[in-house]
Amino acid sequence: MLSGTEILTTAQMRAIESAAMASGKVTGLKLMKRAGAAVAGHIRLRWPRPGRATVLCGPGNNGGDGYVIARHLAWAGWQVRVLGIDNTPGPDAAEMRRQWLALGPILPLTDAELRSGPDCDVYVDAIFGTGLTRPPGREIAAILSCLDGYGGDAAFYRPRLVAVDCPSGLCLDSGAFLGQARQPVWHNLRAALTVAFDSPKPGHLLERGPECCGELVIADIGLREWRETEAGPSRNGAPWRTQRMASLSAIWPGFEIADRRRFADEKRKRAAWLTKREGDARHKFGHGHALILAGGMGQGGAARLSARAALRVGAGLVTICPPQSALIEYLGPPDALMRRGVNDGDALIGLLRDGRITGLCLGPGCGIDRAAGLLPALLGSGRSCVLDADALTALATQGFAGLHRNCVLTPHAGEFARLFPDLAERLDARPDKGPAYSRVDAVRDAAARSGAVVLLKGPDTVIAEPPPRAHPHLTGRAVIHSASDVPWLATAGSGDVLAGLIAGLLARGLPALDAAAMGAWLHAAAARRFGPGLIADDLPDQIPGVFRDLGA
Ligand SMILES: NC(=O)C1=CN([C@@H]2O[C@H](COP(=O)(O)OP(=O)(O)OC[C@H]3O[C@@H](n4cnc5c(N)ncnc54)[C@H](OP(=O)(O)O)[C@@H]3O)[C@@H](O)[C@H]2O)[C@@H](O)CC1
Numbered sequence: 001m002l003s004g005t006e007i008l009t010t011a012q013m014r015a016i017e018s019a020a021m022a023s024g025k026v027t028g029l030k031l032m033k034r035a036g037a038a039v040a041g042h043i044r045l046r047w048p049r050p051g052r053a054t055v056l057c058g059p060g061n062n063g064g065d066g067y068v069i070a071r072h073l074a075w076a077g078w079q080v081r082v083l084g085i086d087n088t089p090g091p092d093a094a095e096m097r098r099q100w101l102a103l104g105p106i107l108p109l110t111d112a113e114l115r116s117g118p119d120c121d122v123y124v125d126a127i128f129g130t131g132l133t134r135p136p137g138r139e140i141a142a143i144l145s146c147l148d149g150y151g152g153d154a155a156f157y158r159p160r161l162v163a164v165d166c167p168s169g170l171c172l173d174s175g176a177f178l179g180q181a182r183q184p185v186w187h188n189l190r191a192a193l194t195v196a197f198d199s200p201k202p203g204h205l206l207e208r209g210p211e212c213c214g215e216l217v218i219a220d221i222g223l224r225e226w227r228e229t230e231a232g233p234s235r236n237g238a239p240w241r242t243q244r245m246a247s248l249s250a251i252w253p254g255f256e257i258a259d260r261r262r263f264a265d266e267k268r269k270r271a272a273w274l275t276k277r278e279g280d281a282r283h284k285f286g287h288g289h290a291l292i293l294a295g296g297m298g299q300g301g302a303a304r305l306s307a308r309a310a311l312r313v314g315a316g317l318v319t320i321c322p323p324q325s326a327l328i329e330y331l332g333p334p335d336a337l338m339r340r341g342v343n344d345g346d347a348l349i350g351l352l353r354d355g356r357i358t359g360l361c362l363g364p365g366c367g368i369d370r371a372a373g374l375l376p377a378l379l380g381s382g383r384s385c386v387l388d389a390d391a392l393t394a395l396a397t398q399g400f401a402g403l404h405r406n407c408v409l410t411p412h413a414g415e416f417a418r419l420f421p422d423l424a425e426r427l428d429a430r431p432d433k434g435p436a437y438s439r440v441d442a443v444r445d446a447a448a449r450s451g452a453v454v455l456l457k458g459p460d461t462v463i464a465e466p467p468p469r470a471h472p473h474l475t476g477r478a479v480i481h482s483a484s485d486v487p488w489l490a491t492a493g494s495g496d497v498l499a500g501l502i503a504g505l506l507a508r509g510l511p512a513l514d515a516a517a518m519g520a521w522l523h524a525a526a527a528r529r530f531g532p533g534l535i536a537d538d539l540p541d542q543i544p545g546v547f548r549d550l551g552a
């Protein structure tokens, strides 16, 4: 139901490019010319008056794109200075280099040369793209740090750095900078605009990608036929169709740009289902019954946020279940919420004899001991559930036995490190070669190990399901949900709301991965709609507005 925009790893992109060229319908040179023309077109859209440009061209095809861009800008009346590397690039880049030489010189690609040039309106970074395999050497690193000043230094900031495919040094599979620590560093190569080709890559949306790419534009260079047909790349010997089942997709603020038709269709289907205009259910039980397991006296806030979110997202009934002695804590609005005391695992088993309870949430405000006590009963029921907060801490001690494909684990980075310490360590390590181990890799590994859907929270939330049962050697589907445009979503209680949204969607019958992805999307959409100043209490009540904005 919700698939977002398909995104491609760099290996998949290369394979599609090769399939296109092998078909004889298109050549590498033609693709390069389209790519360069697209970037030049976007530059001219944003800077309509011809000015001065410096184009920095690396040794591979990214550099080849740079020579095409230089030619287009020169033809349009720009004063263009080209810095390039004097070694033997591939045949297409060599041809573009030769054609540029008919228009102007190529100066050495050095830090000194860059600094000695005139101040320019636009700097084009065409040094490295998808072919980066190791950290840039000293000379290129010096150039990149000089470009830092052009792109993002607060003192000199003028948005005039345009990146071809990505800011150089960024690993497009992970969003990490090769050779640099993964923790945020404030001096980054930050482009005003990045023009990438055919599809977004994981690195555009993960870790430092969103911050460093600036505005991301995806240019169509005519590869759709090979992306969408069976002529695509095969992995592990699996046919393309199976591979698409195991594909990676993304939900990001601008994702309709990549594929408007698919977006419109998604939007229509999503709106119809969310607002209950599509489907057979005509009474409240037809929309499921969500149970929010809550904690003792003084811990009520988190579970109440989850419960309110589950109600707002359309679960037919929502019951909040603290210990009997704490019921009084949960009185008061919303009146639509039902209350029921659940003291221990046995009481929960009794309650779950009611087959109409279709989604549960355990963790927010629950207390670690209580969560640990309720977990076996909950998992034993096989019912769809979200495990968050204290339930994750309990799980870190108890292990993964009993988890199943209808469980959604929603850890933040700290909880993820407690649950999967070795994966977190790999993810934190400084990457010295590409493609670097990414958040997608880590979450897929976590899903395979735990047997549950895992949602790793962050501005670049990653969600993955375990491998398909019939194809255990493949990876399961994964989704990147990019919400770097709503930093105010990082606020106390925000995760409790997310858990409640997912529980409500599970109760309504969505499969676990879809419920997690749709929950993440609604969560960010609600925050986006409210704007800065948001507190978690505001989120659930934005949901009806989000539904209305969908045209429902
Ligand atoms: N996708 C598409 O359909 C299309 C893609 N196109 C474009 O092609 C780009 C990909 O091109 P690409 O494969 O030639 O790689 P690219 O990024 O130019 O650089 C790799 C070069 O640098 C080298 N190298 C690597 N690391 C290094 C380091 N640290 N320090 C020094 N050198 C290093 C490496 O050589 P190596 O030494 O590793 O053998 C290689 O020579 C892509 O981003 C897009 O812009 C369009 O033209 C057409 C359609």
Ligand SMILES: [K+]
Binding pocket: 062, 125, 126, 127, 128, 129, 163, 164, 165, 166, 167, 168
């Ligand atoms: K680049």
